[in-house]
Amino acid sequence: MSIRHALPADVDTLADIEAASYPPAEGASRQSIAGRVAVYPDCFWLLDEGGEVKAFVNGFVTDMPDLTDEMYDDPHLHTPKGGWQMIFSVVTAPAHRHEGCASRLLRQVCADAKAAGRKGVVLTCKERLIGFYAQFGFVDEGVSVSTHGDVVWHQMRLTF
Template identity: 90%
Template sequence: MSIRHAVPADVDTLADIEAASYPPAEGASRQSIAGRVAVYPDHFWLLEEDGGVKAFVNGLVTDQPDLTDAMYDDPHLHTPEGSWQMIFSVVTAPAHRREGCASRVLRQVCADAKDAGRRGVVLTCKERLIGFYARFGFVDEGVSASTHGDVVWHQMRLTF
């Protein structure tokens, strides 16, 4: 298995994995994923084996300390030299769940963000996933101002 960054040819695969992982109101559309890949492909980390994508993580970089709903749909809010790596999706293809794929990619994202001199990594998650992210050092900051997909999210932060 190896981790690489996205290219435009990955968009359909990424959209399929995203659609299989989130309810429609919460997941990114194919159009949204294509826009993100076009603007910040190096902020998509794909775990690949035998030419197939097993899992991926993506998000933009910004100087804003909190994840906002606008960030999901406007890839041009990406600030390449920003302080915070935001994470929008941590997803695993259904056939590869419970194999540690998401954990492996998330560890790489955090290491890359630290190596790039970021202040940390921010994501939102449902309450049931707080413990999962806490294992990586993320701290629950409480209910997020984000209401993406009309869901209650907890903002989690890993500060370096």
């Protein structure tokens, strides 16, 4: 298995995995994923085995310290030299869940963000996943200002 960044040819696969993993109000549409890949393909980390994408993480870089709903919708808010790596989704294809795919990708995203000189990594998650992200050093900052998909999210931050 290898970790690589997204290509335009990956958009349909990524959209299918996202649709299989999130309710429609929470997941990114094919159009949204295509827009993100077009603007910041290097902020997509894909776990690939023999041409099969098993999981992916995506987000963008910004100087804003907190994840907001606008970030999901506007890829042009990406600031390549920004201080914070935001994560919008951590997604594993249903057939590959519980194989450690998401963990492997998260370790790589955090290592890459640190190597790039970022201040840290920020994500939001549902309450049931706080423990999962805490094992990577993320700290729960409480309920997020984001209400993306009309869901209560917890903002978690890993500061380097």
